[in-house]
Amino acid sequence: MASHQIENGSGSISTASSTVSSLESEKAAYEFLAQTPIKSTDAHLVEFSEAMRTVAKALRKVAEGKAAAQAEAAEWKRKYELEMTLKEQSKIKGCGSYISNDLDKLASQLTLETSASDQLGCCGKHGICSHEVLQDEVPGPIPRPNHKMVGRKASFKLSWGCNGDKNGQHKHDFVSFEKGDITTAERSNKQILLKWESPAQTVLFITKPNSNSVRVLCAEMIRWLKEHRSINIVVEPRVSKELLTEDSYYNFIQTWDNDEEIKLLHTKVDLIVTLGGDGTVLWAASLFKGPVPPVVAFSLGSLGFMTPFLSEQYRECLDNVLKGPFSITLRNRLQCHVIRDAAKDELVTEEPILVLNEVTIDRGISSYLTYLECYCDSSFVTCVQGDGLIISTTSGSTAYSLAAGGSMVHPQVPGILFTPICPHSLSFRPLILPEYVTLRVQVPYNSRGAAWASFDGKDRKQLLPGDALICSISPWPVPTACQVDSTNDFLRSIHEGLHWNLRKSQSFDGPRD
Ligand SMILES: NC(=O)c1ccc[n+]([C@@H]2O[C@H](COP(=O)([O-])OP(=O)(O)OC[C@H]3O[C@@H](n4cnc5c(N)ncnc54)[C@H](O)[C@@H]3O)[C@@H](O)[C@H]2O)c1
Numbered sequence: 001m002a003s004h005q006i007e008n009g010s011g012s013i014s015t016a017s018s019t020v021s022s023l024e025s026e027k028a029a030y031e032f033l034a035q036t037p038i039k040s041t042d043a044h045l046v047e048f049s050e051a052m053r054t055v056a057k058a059l060r061k062v063a064e065g066k067a068a069a070q071a072e073a074a075e076w077k078r079k080y081e082l083e084m085t086l087k088e089q090s091k092i093k094g095c096g097s098y099i100s101n102d103l104d105k106l107a108s109q110l111t112l113e114t115s116a117s118d119q120l121g122c123c124g125k126h127g128i129c130s131h132e133v134l135q136d137e138v139p140g141p142i143p144r145p146n147h148k149m150v151g152r153k154a155s156f157k158l159s160w161g162c163n164g165d166k167n168g169q170h171k172h173d174f175v176s177f178e179k180g181d182i183t184t185a186e187r188s189n190k191q192i193l194l195k196w197e198s199p200a201q202t203v204l205f206i207t208k209p210n211s212n213s214v215r216v217l218c219a220e221m222i223r224w225l226k227e228h229r230s231i232n233i234v235v236e237p238r239v240s241k242e243l244l245t246e247d248s249y250y251n252f253i254q255t256w257d258n259d260e261e262i263k264l265l266h267t268k269v270d271l272i273v274t275l276g277g278d279g280t281v282l283w284a285a286s287l288f289k290g291p292v293p294p295v296v297a298f299s300l301g302s303l304g305f306m307t308p309f310l311s312e313q314y315r316e317c318l319d320n321v322l323k324g325p326f327s328i329t330l331r332n333r334l335q336c337h338v339i340r341d342a343a344k345d346e347l348v349t350e351e352p353i354l355v356l357n358e359v360t361i362d363r364g365i366s367s368y369l370t371y372l373e374c375y376c377d378s379s380f381v382t383c384v385q386g387d388g389l390i391i392s393t394t395s396g397s398t399a400y401s402l403a404a405g406g407s408m409v410h411p412q413v414p415g416i417l418f419t420p421i422c423p424h425s426l427s428f429r430p431l432i433l434p435e436y437v438t439l440r441v442q443v444p445y446n447s448r449g450a451a452w453a454s455f456d457g458k459d460r461k462q463l464l465p466g467d468a469l470i471c472s473i474s475p476w477p478v479p480t481a482c483q484v485d486s487t488n489d490f491l492r493s494i495h496e497g498l499h500w501n502l503r504k505s506q507s508f509d510g511p512r513d
């Protein structure tokens with residue numbers, strides 16, 4: 001039933017009043033029948049009274065249905081409010097609810113220092129807008145939970161190149177309000193630069209499995225980094241085994257044994273190098289449920305939207321990145337919670353999942369249409385009836401969402417894409433919503449089948465009628481190193497990867513006006 005009518009402000013009044021009026025109409029129909037004695041010979045009256053009874057029954061059904069929808073909507077509203085309260089509480093704590101106690105402890109060992117330029121004014125002496133600098137509170141090695149992993153992490157500074165205004169003070173608010181006139185301030189150059197404040201010491205390699213060329217290149221790059229830059233190397237357990245089987249030279253590499261150590265990786269690793277395609281970047285991001293170190297992605301796949309670096313030029317590229325400063329793209333991720341109807345009395349049910357591309361809710365193997373009710377904050381968006389829905393980041397806009405007819409969006413645009421998959425409707429166009437909203441996709445109780453959610457194309461989870469998925473932008477983006485800058489890299493990948501708007505040029509030898 002359309003529970004949105006109840007959550008939708010004025011809709012709730014109309015739904016409630018129409019339930020009352022259905023009941024009154026039913027009563028009136030029965031009263032009319034009681035007051036009108038009918039003889040068996042009055043054929044037309046018999047027929048009319050039958051029709052009245054049918055109408056009364058139908059009205060009763062409508063009233064019951066609406067009452068059920070009201071109850072269902074009230075229950076969802078309660079769950080949603082619980083979820084929002086929890087989200088607020090996590091915000092106050094300063095990190096997402098998924099950050100484990102270990103990470104909380106770790107966070108308390110780190111301090112967010114205000115940069116020198118912040119003390120001078122936002123832009124600093126050189127017209128560079130500096131932001132937070134993450135540094136160890138006490139110099140020296142941080143305690144090592146495991147001897148296999150290295151300790152200290154390099155600190156760095158992010159800066160936004162900007163022109164500054166007359167006072168040397170850059171306004172972050174785009175909209176200003178002077179003498180009652182609303183104006184938008186000059187946009188700064190939003191390209192973000194990462195500058196090391198202490199040398200990067202530890203590099204994590206994430207590599208595509210089952211590829212000989214990747215294995216060979218990985219071994220070569222590790223050797224080069226160790227011998228030329230004295231870098232500590234961390235690899236996945238699979239890669240560690242492969243390298244050690246190949247040559248005992250690689251004894252210095254480090255790895256992890258369990259998930260607890262993965263949770264602490266971000267405190268040790270200065271840089272992530274990926275060797276593979278976009279899937280390898282997605283895999284690398286999925287290992288980090290909180291902050292992600294900068295990613296340098298080398299292209300060893302076929303498409304490579306998020307892998308701008310050529311593997312043949314790895315020496316030059318790694319030299320530049322380790323020296324810094326270098327441009328990065330801050331890629332937003334979506335934080336997705338599945339809320340089970342069966343666990344409605346609990347606040348947190350399942351661990352949230354972070355996606356870099358998208359979460360897809362589809363019909364899986366069911367041959368029924370997916371029926372999904374969608375809300376944006378507390379407003380009803382629409383009911384999706386079709387193969388499914390893609391909720392995508394702007395980085396994911398060139399992946400599945402594009403195939404389903406969504407727009408391609410520059411990864412630095414702050415938005416969430418809402419793209420239906422094969423909607424059974426002539427007028428269902430994809431939407432782009434602002435990045436600050438929370439989306440809720442609910443499988444209603446009267447849905448004919450279950451739906452399936454998948455996260456960056458992996459980890460399928462069944463959503464039964466009554467279950468819901470809640471998505472919002474995660475506070476932990478994935479910083480990826482750019483080859484040139486965000487815009488140049490994005491345009492190059494849509495030209496080279498998708499042959500966007502490739503068309504033969506018109507000739508000049510035709511007829512002229
Ligand atoms: N019909 C479709 O286009 C379709 C269907 C299912 C999944 N996918 C995409 O595949 C992704 C998973 O990627 P995978 O490599 O693990 O699986 P995969 O090996 O099946 O590759 C999917 C393809 O999507 C490309 N891709 C992935 N992320 C991209 C991005 N952000 N921009 C442009 N292209 C991108 C990859 O390069 C690859 O060519 C999912 O997140 C989803 O976006 C697309």
Ligand SMILES: Nc1ncnc2c1ncn2[C@@H]1O[C@H](COP(=O)(O)OP(=O)(O)OP(=O)(O)O)[C@@H](O)[C@H]1O
Pocket residue numbers: 206207208209236276277278279280281282283300301302303304
């Ligand atoms: N380190 C990893 N561990 C496990 N699986 C991985 C890892 N890296 C990548 N994968 C998986 O391997 C698959 C292929 O990876 P990837 O997309 O990077 O290569 P590709 O298919 O050759 O590239 P392209 O899609 O551009 O042709 C993906 O499904 C990805 O999730």
